[in-house]
Amino acid sequence: MASIWEWANPRKFMAWTDKALPVIAVAAAVLFVAGLVWGFFFVPDDYRQGATVKIFYIHVPSAMIAINAWLMMLVASLIWLVRRHHVSVLAAKAAAPIGLVMTLIALASGAIWGKPMWGTYWEWDPRLTSFLILFLFYAGYLALWEAIEDPDTAADLTSVLCLVGSVFAVLSRYAVNFWNQGLHQGASLSLDKQENVADVFWYPALVSLAGFVLLFIALVLLRTRTEVRARRLHAIEMRERVQG
Numbered sequence: 001m002a003s004i005w006e007w008a009n010p011r012k013f014m015a016w017t018d019k020a021l022p023v024i025a026v027a028a029a030v031l032f033v034a035g036l037v038w039g040f041f042f043v044p045d046d047y048r049q050g051a052t053v054k055i056f057y058i059h060v061p062s063a064m065i066a067i068n069a070w071l072m073m074l075v076a077s078l079i080w081l082v083r084r085h086h087v088s089v090l091a092a093k094a095a096a097p098i099g100l101v102m103t104l105i106a107l108a109s110g111a112i113w114g115k116p117m118w119g120t121y122w123e124w125d126p127r128l129t130s131f132l133i134l135f136l137f138y139a140g141y142l143a144l145w146e147a148i149e150d151p152d153t154a155a156d157l158t159s160v161l162c163l164v165g166s167v168f169a170v171l172s173r174y175a176v177n178f179w180n181q182g183l184h185q186g187a188s189l190s191l192d193k194q195e196n197v198a199d200v201f202w203y204p205a206l207v208s209l210a211g212f213v214l215l216f217i218a219l220v221l222l223r224t225r226t227e228v229r230a231r232r233l234h235a236i237e238m239r240e241r242v243q244g
Contacts, residue, residue: 008087010228017221024221028214035061035208043204055113057205061212063106063131069099069216070134070162070169073141077159087224089155090231092162093145094223098216100138107131130171137165151234 006012039057046053073092080089110128111121122128141158148154 005083005085008085010087010232013087014225014228017225021218021221021225024214025218028211028218030211031207032211032215035204035206035211038204039201039208043200046201049117052113052116053201055109056201057208059106059109059113060205061209062102062109064209065212065216066099066103066106066131066134067169069095069102070138070165072220073099073162074166074169077162080155081159086231087228089159090227091220091224093155093158094227095216095220096138096141096145098219098223100135100142102212102216103131103135103138107135126171130168134165134168137161137168141165151231 036057040054043054045051073095076088076092076095079085080092107128110131114123115121141161144158144161145154148157
């Protein structure tokens with residue numbers, strides 16, 4: 001465990017991410033483009049949904065990232081509350097705008113997909129409703145960071161907010177299991193062969209999902225590096241203000 005915290009030291013974090021980030025970014029770009037090109041141009045239309053099924057390759061990965069980004073923020077926030085580790089809370093702060101955008105993409109692509117399938121862009125379905133609330137929690141989390149000047153106080157309050165919002169992240173993932181009502185289907189990517197999509201859709205979906213995951217990791221690392229630099233600059237400014 002000591003070695004884990006050692007690598008999360010701000011100086012070591014900046015050193016190893018300086019080498020790892022370009023590799024992750026290139027892999028993310030390759031898989032992201034390959035998955036979408038494969039899914040949109042080389043996968044046949046579905047016999048019931050037609051070409052609209054191809055929104056799947058954007059909607060499902062973005063929705064999964066939106067949910068798991070908040071759970072990643074939860075873990076990072078708990079580390080901050082327990083150990084007061086600055087890189088962890090800065091990583092949570094860095095992930096929030098990415099999660100917000102992914103949630104927005106999932107909502108928009110779901111609405112576009114829902115119109116031909118359900119006959120409406122929006123339905124107060126349990127999963128859709130919990131996803132909308134998750135979007136509002138992302139927005140509130142970012143607004144709270146901007147509203148509080150002291151970084152440590154902002155970190156404490158946003159971490160508590162992250163704990164509360166995690167309820168809706170879980171509901172977004174398992175709403176279909178909790179409530180049998182609603183239009184939204186169950187999991188499309190599953191280890192259960194009876195529930196899972198056909199292989200012709202499954203393999204490009206995995207490539208697309210891998211691209212989204214690596215893109216998320218690359219953006220979080222990049223933004224965390226920016227937050228570390230901003231924290232250092234803030235510390236220097238405060239020191240000069242006290243000395244001046």
